[in-house]
Amino acid sequence: MEQRVLITGAGDGIGLGIADEFLKAGAKVFICDVRGELFDEKMRSSFAGCYRTDVGSTADVTAMFDDIRAKVDGLDVLINNVGVAGPHAGVEDISLDDWDATLRANLTGAFLCIKQAVPYMKSQKRGSIINISSVGTQTLPPMRSVYNTSKWAVEGLTKSLARELGPFGINCNAILPGIMNNNRMRSIMERRSRHENRDLDDIAADYLKYSAMGRLIEVQEIGYAAVFLASQGARSITSQMLSVCGGTQYED
Numbered sequence: 001m002e003q004r005v006l007i008t009g010a011g012d013g014i015g016l017g018i019a020d021e022f023l024k025a026g027a028k029v030f031i032c033d034v035r036g037e038l039f040d041e042k043m044r045s046s047f048a049g050c051y052r053t054d055v056g057s058t059a060d061v062t063a064m065f066d067d068i069r070a071k072v073d074g075l076d077v078l079i080n081n082v083g084v085a086g087p088h089a090g091v092e093d094i095s096l097d098d099w100d101a102t103l104r105a106n107l108t109g110a111f112l113c114i115k116q117a118v119p120y121m122k123s124q125k126r127g128s129i130i131n132i133s134s135v136g137t138q139t140l141p142p143m144r145s146v147y148n149t150s151k152w153a154v155e156g157l158t159k160s161l162a163r164e165l166g167p168f169g170i171n172c173n174a175i176l177p178g179i180m181n182n183n184r185m186r187s188i189m190e191r192r193s194r195h196e197n198r199d200l201d202d203i204a205a206d207y208l209k210y211s212a213m214g215r216l217i218e219v220q221e222i223g224y225a226a227v228f229l230a231s232q233g234a235r236s237i238t239s240q241m242l243s244v245c246g247g248t249q250y251e252d
């Protein structure tokens with residue numbers, strides 16, 4: 001049966017890479033993004049629905065799920081991909097507003113979508129939830145305490161739900177991407193290169209220093225992992241944190 005899949009934050013980057021892999025696998029794919037202007041004609045004709053949705057807004061998320069329910073009467077796979085970088089600052093300099101906004105997008109957004117998706121999945125007695133965390137939970141880059149915390153919380157939510165939803169045939173896993181070859185990572189590196197007046201290759205080498213494979217990860221590679229975790233072949237795999245990061249870990 002054709003899988004019905006929703007991917008959040010899929011107007012660009014990893015989310016779009018995941019969405020394309022599910023399309024290739026023959027799924028009916030719904031995507032959303034807070035930047036509705038990212039949806040072009042090709043996306044609108046390929047995907048079953050492109051929603052301008054802020055996942056931190058109950059009203060937006062409810063409206064999106066109402067529309068999906070009207071179109072396909074259920075959901076098999078939910079991928080919570082939205083993640084904002086949050087402030088780069090020492091903990092004492094982070095404003096409460098920035099703290100709240102980061103957790104709202106990265107954690108509460110996943111919660112609001114899960115809350116809507118789970119009743120469908122429970123009634124079907126099957127489903128897959130995949131949350132996109134980050135290899136940052138392993139390497140814990142300094143000055144990123146809100147982001148790191150939000151992703152640890154996403155992993156905690158993943159493990160809690162794996163336990164709670166397993167009896168209903170629903171698996172719940174997280175994927176931890178490494179340093180990506182996408183617009184977001186490129187603009188971070190370019191900003192650092194200008195700011196530190198250093199060569200872009202030098203900056204990239206800094207990021208890849210702890211990667212065993214020493215290369216950036218392509219968005220499709222996160223898609224391959226997601227398609228697998230949502231497949232029949234992965235039906236007994238739950239509560240797992242799958243790093244797709246070329247073997248990244250700090251050695252000092």
Ligand SMILES: NC(=O)c1ccc[n+]([C@@H]2O[C@H](COP(=O)([O-])OP(=O)(O)OC[C@H]3O[C@@H](n4cnc5c(N)ncnc54)[C@H](O)[C@@H]3O)[C@@H](O)[C@H]2O)c1
Nearest residue numbers: 009012013014033034054055081082083134177179180184
């Ligand atoms: N880029 C990396 O190197 C990297 C590494 C590890 C983990 N990740 C994680 O992977 C996920 C995707 O990252 P990416 O690099 O593709 O980022 P991205 O910024 O390219 O894409 C994220 C998308 O989410 C959308 N978005 C932001 N807030 C939203 C909201 N409240 N509601 C709906 N959409 C919203 C953005 O408009 C954007 O299109 C994130 O969770 C990120 O933390 C990224």
